[in-house]
Amino acid sequence: MQTGAMTMxxxxxxxxxxxxxxxxxxxxxxxxxxxxxxxxxDGAFAExxxxxxxxxxxxxxxxxxAVSGNIGHGAVSDGTSAHLDAALQQIRALILRYDSICSAxxxxxxxxxxxxxxxxxxxxxxxxxxxxxxxKETADTAFEQLxxxxxxxxxxxxxxxxxxxxxxxxxxxxxxxxxxxxxNPSAGRGSAGQERGSRANAGQLKPPQPILSxxxxxxxxxxxxxxxxxxxxxxxxxxxxLALSNAATWIEV
Numbered sequence: 001m002q003t004g005a006m007t008m009x010x011x012x013x014x015x016x017x018x019x020x021x022x023x024x025x026x027x028x029x030x031x032x033x034x035x036x037x038x039x040x041x042d043g044a045f046a047e048x049x050x051x052x053x054x055x056x057x058x059x060x061x062x063x064x065x066a067v068s069g070n071i072g073h074g075a076v077s078d079g080t081s082a083h084l085d086a087a088l089q090q091i092r093a094l095i096l097r098y099d100s101i102c103s104a105x106x107x108x109x110x111x112x113x114x115x116x117x118x119x120x121x122x123x124x125x126x127x128x129x130x131x132x133x134x135x136k137e138t139a140d141t142a143f144e145q146l147x148x149x150x151x152x153x154x155x156x157x158x159x160x161x162x163x164x165x166x167x168x169x170x171x172x173x174x175x176x177x178x179x180x181x182x183x184n185p186s187a188g189r190g191s192a193g194q195e196r197g198s199r200a201n202a203g204q205l206k207p208p209q210p211i212l213s214x215x216x217x218x219x220x221x222x223x224x225x226x227x228x229x230x231x232x233x234x235x236x237x238x239x240x241x242l243a244l245s246n247a248a249t250w251i252e253v
Contacts, residue, residue, distance in 0.1 A: 009252040009253060010252070010253055011250055011251070011252050012250070012251065012253065013246065013247055013248070013249060013250055013251070014105055014108055014109075014245070014246035014247075014249045014250075014251060015243075015246040015247045017101050017104065017105055017251060017253060018105065018246065020101060021098060021101045021102065021105070024094055024097060024098045024101070025098065027094055028091060028094050028095060028098065031087065031090065031091050031094070032091060035084075035087055035088075035091070097253075100253050101253050104251045104252065104253045105251065106124070107251075108123070108249055108251045109122065109123040109124040109127065110122055110123075110124050112245055112249055114126050114241050114242070114245060116237060116238065116241060117234065117237060118234070123242065123245055123246075123249075126238050126241070126242055127242065129234075129238065130235065130238040130239070130242070133145075133231060133234060133235050133238075134235055144227055144228070144230070144231040145231065147227060148224050148227050148228045148231075151220060151223070151224040151227070152224060154220070155217065155220060155221055155224065158211065158212055158217055
């Protein structure tokens, strides 16, 4: 709270500070969006004021109309400038309060320590780690999630291989020309029956075997599950310990 040249700081927990910061963000954004309407400087207000001014000129003398014209185009005593200044001052005060909370929380996070399964770390480090693990916006740094997604894709393709003995598209692999023709070159063209038999044999080539054995697939599946479970457990641990720490840590803003 700021009064004149004196600044009185309020004491609150980090949890309370984070809630106030979120509310301030919404209030600041809302007031900036309402700035023109509250101050009476938007287009709709100008049109209404112009219409009132035009109506007031009816039946008046030319000199009086000129004076009214000056008043109607900016020299009005409706307090428009005062409203705008007051709104801007309030927005600036809210922004200062928001920045003060951010600074106090940042200082506290750098000085408060947590004991986690990854070792001792500051709250700042824990917040950064949680953000990386739970990167929902770009997923560029959620490496564990990217890894499990890739492993699951490999397992899915291996399942198709095992089921069809074919490539993932379900089609028999294309056969090269030298594989299709199994005739002895010295036999010449031969009979039509021999050629048909050779092509039939070519169509019965043994399909490719899965890249991984059943045992290897089981190990890969278990590894994928462990990586996913480890990530989820660490996120839960960080969320819990950060919430407890924020509720027990006091700051001055």
